């Protein structure tokens with residue numbers, strides 16, 4: 001897992017090239033679509049609690065804003081380097097286009113393990129990072145959101161720091177605490193969107209939803225909300241893994257109890273409602289649906305050939321290497337791709353931004369209904385394109401996203 005030697009950009013580029021070929025795009029257009037419009041690398045000095053000064057490296061990559069302001073998460077992770085942030089920024093461009101949301105694509109990151117910093121240190125780090133990139137941000141320029149290692153609290157600090165420089169403006173970030181203008185339903189949105197896609201796909205694939213066995217890798221924001229909502233829908237979560245271990249129970253884990261345990265212990269390891277195993281044992285659990293909801297490169301050529309599942313639902317970003325993708329395709333295992341499956345997060349971020357601009361808040365019911373409507377429409381478009389063109393769901397999703405961005409470039413006529 002987490003094979004950092006490979007380039008995330010090269011992997012994402014393979015999917016892009018395939019879409020561009022199918023669409024017959026010119027070399028010039030391809031270059032316009034590939035190259036990030038703007039990138040910033042910043043050094044972030046932070047006074048640590050013991051009075052030392054540490055310098056962290058951060059990035060904001062603005063990939064493309066032809067369809068609207070840049071939009072994308074901020075990740076705090078040791079692997080959040082230039083290569084990864086660039087790859088994730090481009091995925092955001094295709095994702096917002098596929099979901100037909102009026103945003104472009106961006107991503108930010110700081111190379112560090114956030115678990116090694118105190119809250120006070122994280123607060124100072126986040127403020128310094130925000131100050132260093134503030135000239136790129138704005139409600140109609142670039143709107144960050146949480147991603148791995150960041151959360152609503154991080155967004156509150158970003159909003160506050162931006163506000164001190166530019167005046168109060170909650171629409172500059174999404175994924176904020178509700179008390180500061182966050183949207184009902186935003187925290188659960190990525191997991192909920194993934195469940196909506198899965199339910200549609202299972203119906204189309206003729207799979208029984210009630211009691212279907214699901215294995216989930218990752219129990220952070222995305223994995224835990226996915227598991228909770230899928231459990232409520234009657235799916236049986238037979239295994240959950242995180243960085244510290246996994247728990248398995250063939251009769252189905254008690255997900256509310258597991259979520260409570262993980263909230264208290266910050267891991268699923270040690271939960272007594274199932275058999276405790278190693279993190280990597282998740283790849284050998286018999287299931288109907290495998291859900292990578294942790295990080296990139298989870299499914300590789302080492303495990304894709306034996307993964308005992310019928311469907312892969314990519315809740316994480318770029319969790320499947322191109323080699324693993326080919327192996328799963330050869331085995332006839334459908335892969336529902338990241339830019340569709342985890343699009344619920346950015347969709348509800350869009351609703352949050354809209355509510356902030358209008359200074360009018362929606363009920364959670366309305367948020368969830370609108371989310372269902374948009375993500376199911378995107379799923380239907382992907383299935384229809386895949387059937388028509390005889391291609392995989394990933395190829396179809398990329399083709400739709402890339403085509404919409406290329407069309408917007410043509411219409412704006414800026415070359």
Ligand code: NAD
Nearest residue numbers: 147148149190218219220221222242243294316317342345
């Ligand atoms: P998070 O930091 O809240 O949780 C990550 C989880 O993955 C944790 O449980 C962690 O222990 C686990 N994990 C990390 N490395 C692991 C490993 N090697 N093996 C097993 N488990 C491991 O992150 P998140 O916000 O839930 O994001 C997860 C993925 O979803 C990322 O790829 C992210 O880019 C993507 N995503 C997140 C959102 C969002 O709204 N948060 C939206 C779209 C996509």
